[in-house]
Amino acid sequence: MSVTVIYPRPDDPADMKRLDKVLYGQLFDVEYQTIHDMSALDGLRGQQLLFAVPLGRYGINSEYSRLLLTLRSHPDLFEGCTSAIIIDGESEFFTKSIATELAFAVNNAGSALIGRPLVEGTGSLVNYRIQAKVMGVDLKGAYIAAVRDLVVRLIRLKPVRKEHPKLLVLHASNHRTSNTLQLWDKLSEKLSDAVEIKELCLRNGTISDCAGCPYTMCLHFGEKGRCFYGGVMQEEVWPAVMECDGLMMLCPNYNDALSANLSAFINRLTGLFRQHRFYEKALFSIIVSGYSGGDIVARQVISALNMNKSFYLPPHFAMLETANDPGEALTLPGIDDRLDQFALEIKKVMCG
Numbered sequence: 629m630s631v632t633v634i635y636p637r638p639d640d641p642a643d644m645k646r647l648d649k650v651l652y653g654q655l656f657d658v659e660y661q662t663i664h665d666m667s668a669l670d671g672l673r674g675q676q677l678l679f680a681v682p683l684g685r686y687g688i689n690s691e692y693s694r695l696l697l698t699l700r701s702h703p704d705l706f707e708g709c710t711s712a713i714i715i716d717g718e719s720e721f722f723t724k725s726i727a728t729e730l731a732f733a734v735n736n737a738g739s740a741l742i743g744r745p746l747v748e749g750t751g752s753l754v755n756y757r758i759q760a761k762v763m764g765v766d767l768k769g770a771y772i773a774a775v776r777d778l779v780v781r782l783i784r785l786k787p788v789r790k791e792h793p794k795l796l797v798l799h800a801s802n803h804r805t806s807n808t809l810q811l812w813d814k815l816s817e818k819l820s821d822a823v824e825i826k827e828l829c830l831r832n833g834t835i836s837d838c839a840g841c842p843y844t845m846c847l848h849f850g851e852k853g854r855c856f857y858g859g860v861m862q863e864e865v866w867p868a869v870m871e872c873d874g875l876m877m878l879c880p881n882y883n884d885a886l887s888a889n890l891s892a893f894i895n896r897l898t899g900l901f902r903q904h905r906f907y908e909k910a911l912f913s914i915i916v917s918g919y920s921g922g923d924i925v926a927r928q929v930i931s932a933l934n935m936n937k938s939f940y941l942p943p944h945f946a947m948l949e950t951a952n953d954p955g956e957a958l959t960l961p962g963i964d965d966r967l968d969q970f971a972l973e974i975k976k977v978m979c980g
């Protein structure tokens with residue numbers, strides 16, 4: 629198995645020092661090539677890609693900006709690829725925000741991302757405090773272990789397809805007025821011949837937000853398949869998540885973010901996540917904004933469910949539309965073609 633390391637050269641070569649050390653030692657049993665020049669990214673379709681981005685002290689890397697330009701201007705550059713990401717910085721900020729920006733661009737360019745695709749090294753590496761304690765190593769040791777784990781998961785990934793896959797659809801919208809739900813209704817008609825669909829509505833306080841119980845208490849409840857609050861989440865939603873092969877999040881843009889009910893679902897998934905990983909479950913989304921900002925919501929979905937909660941991110945995971953008046957989404961120019969295309973992508977990922 630070979631890996632292509634896409635490593636935008638930083639403005640100051642000193643910014644590569646730590647990343648070089650933690651990265652190359654972990655590729656000892658992998659065939660790899662490194663590309664530093666972001667104008668030379670042709671011919672990589674179908675490959676395993678490892679993005680390694682040094683951000684220096686101020687979170688800026690001009691060659692990384694060139695990478696973004698290349699990705700955004702070539703929407704099929706990485707068709708058939710699978711990716712993982714390492715972001716290394718000298719400050720405590722920017723690593724996660726750059727990671728979600730890059731993940732969204734890479735996904736739009738046709739690449740899948742493995743579940744938990746991100747390893748970040750903040751300036752102090754304090755983000756490894758817990759792992760270092762658990763492993764009995766120092767912060768840098770935990771960082772190196774995370775890079776190795778990432779490389780192994782990237783090269784070993786085998787996509788799962790099934791004859792009759794199950795798709796769980798979560799929403800918190802009103803059927804009569806919601807553009808997001810109306811798009812889903814049309815999409816479901818195009819999927820129902822090949823995919824078993826289960827819809828759950830999380831409206832009107834069906835789910836209380838996470839209480840933020842102490843770690844050991846969360847673990848204790850989780851081991852018993854329970855959560856402090858119990859209720860619909862424990863009785864209905866967790867079992868449906870465990871059973872599904874794919875998760876479809878229907879996300880209207882509310883103040884450039886996920887709605888409170890959907891956020892509560894993700895927060896309350898933490899108890900289940902303590903016991904299970906979701907690497908083989910594919911994540912999809914329909915995101916509708918009245919005006920703008922769909923990319924911000926998409927990045928939030930990637931960050932929460934792919935990066936944190938480990939769902940597999942298939943190529944072109946989301947359909948993003950702009951519509952405000954009730955019913956407007958279904959009248960957008962070209963909407964039927966885009967729904968057809970999205971249905972096709974979903975079947976390609978899920979159906980064997």
Ligand SMILES: Cc1cc2nc3c(=O)[nH]c(=O)nc-3n(C[C@H](O)[C@H](O)[C@H](O)COP(=O)(O)O)c2cc1C
Nearest residue numbers: 806807808880881882883884917918919920951952
């Ligand atoms: C509470 C609330 C906040 C909203 N915030 C935004 C926003 O920040 N940006 C935006 O483009 N649209 C915003 N909208 C508009 C919705 O995104 C828009 O109605 C879109 O059609 C999706 O919602 P729907 O599925 O309920 O129709 C907001 C709507 C509501 C009800």
